[in-house]
Amino acid sequence: MSLLKIYSEKDIASFIKKRAGETKFGEKVAFVKTLEDIKNNSTKYVLLGIPEDIGVRANYGNPGTSKAWEAALGSLLNIQHNHLTNAENVILLGEIDCDTQMKQAENISKEENHYAEELGELVTQIDHKVSEVIKAIVEAGKFPIIIGGGHNNSFGNLKGTSEALQKPINCINFDAHTDFRPLEHRHSGNGFSYAFVDGYLKKYFVFGLHRNYTSEAVFNSIEKNSRRVNFNLFEDISVKHKLTFSEGLKDAKNFCCNENFGIELDMDAIEFMGSSAITPSGFTLTEARQFVSYFSKIENAKYLHICEGSPLAGVFTNQVGKAITYLISDVIS
Numbered sequence: 001m002s003l004l005k006i007y008s009e010k011d012i013a014s015f016i017k018k019r020a021g022e023t024k025f026g027e028k029v030a031f032v033k034t035l036e037d038i039k040n041n042s043t044k045y046v047l048l049g050i051p052e053d054i055g056v057r058a059n060y061g062n063p064g065t066s067k068a069w070e071a072a073l074g075s076l077l078n079i080q081h082n083h084l085t086n087a088e089n090v091i092l093l094g095e096i097d098c099d100t101q102m103k104q105a106e107n108i109s110k111e112e113n114h115y116a117e118e119l120g121e122l123v124t125q126i127d128h129k130v131s132e133v134i135k136a137i138v139e140a141g142k143f144p145i146i147i148g149g150g151h152n153n154s155f156g157n158l159k160g161t162s163e164a165l166q167k168p169i170n171c172i173n174f175d176a177h178t179d180f181r182p183l184e185h186r187h188s189g190n191g192f193s194y195a196f197v198d199g200y201l202k203k204y205f206v207f208g209l210h211r212n213y214t215s216e217a218v219f220n221s222i223e224k225n226s227r228r229v230n231f232n233l234f235e236d237i238s239v240k241h242k243l244t245f246s247e248g249l250k251d252a253k254n255f256c257c258n259e260n261f262g263i264e265l266d267m268d269a270i271e272f273m274g275s276s277a278i279t280p281s282g283f284t285l286t287e288a289r290q291f292v293s294y295f296s297k298i299e300n301a302k303y304l305h306i307c308e309g310s311p312l313a314g315v316f317t318n319q320v321g322k323a324i325t326y327l328i329s330d331v332i333s
Contacts, residue, residue, distance in 0.1 A: 055152025120185025130156025
């Protein structure tokens with residue numbers, strides 16, 4: 001089973017729009033020939049794409065998240081290289097090879113009785129690929145920045161990081177939803193609950209949870225596991241002003257950040273952002289940037305995953321790549 005498509009300069013040349021007198025970000029990033037070569041490179045950050053939307057479809061959502069990685073590359077590789085953007089500290093590794101699973105998913109009819117379950121089997125195959133690659137990156141002492149796919153890929157991120165560190169890790173999720181649904185077939189709504197039960201996720205904090213999209217059963221599950229699972233509500237921060245955005249950040253930090261933790265950001269938490277579940281009410285992109293910048297600078301942070309972006313969805317189409325680029329640059333700059 002092919003895990004990974006490793007990129008070379010030739011693979012990204014068509015993305016870069018060169019201009020006289022300027023140097024673009026994509027002209028200065030590093031490349032490797034094998035996954036093992038990462039450990040011999042002095043850079044800190046490893047950029048990885050996951051071009052799939054099978055997990056979203058298995059959760060009865062809208063396809064399109066498979067396109068976020070390509071959109072992000074088209075934007076990121078063309079920002080300016082300067083002393084602030086720090087391109088030399090980034091390995092552009094490549095993408096998880098999802099071709100076989102994506103082709104198989106297209107051949108599964110929605111009319112089949114076990115449509116979602118069959119998609120879930122393909123999600124499990126991608127779980128394996130993601131976890132193996134993330135494990136290798138973290139074992140090499142690097143910080144993976146993972147772009148694209150559905151939030152099902154949180155499971156592979158947490159499993160791979162946990163196995164690399166040989167212990168469970170914590171996680172902070174900027175999201176309108178918990179993705180802590182029951183353990184049915186694998187999909188984008190239960191990555192965290194599977195990681196929790198399987199022993200890869202120790203403590204979990206949902207930042208800016210929306211009350212309208214959280215079932216009573218999920219609230220009950222959180223209450224049952226309150227020492228290890230916590231949240232603050234979007235409404236309490238941005239509507240009722242029971243706590244400030246900064247206070248919300250500190251609550252999450254106090255809950256999760258004294259030990260190793262991962263950072264997850266679902267683009268459906270950003271108002272009117274093109275995503276698998278677009279929201280007319282949510283945080284701004286600037287607030288999402290503040291979130292990423294704040295947590296990525298904490299020493300115990302081990303990875304960032306930006307997911308659920310769908311470039312052709314939403315009011316402002318084709319802005320997803322640019323939005324992801326801002327979030328990436330806030331981590332590496």
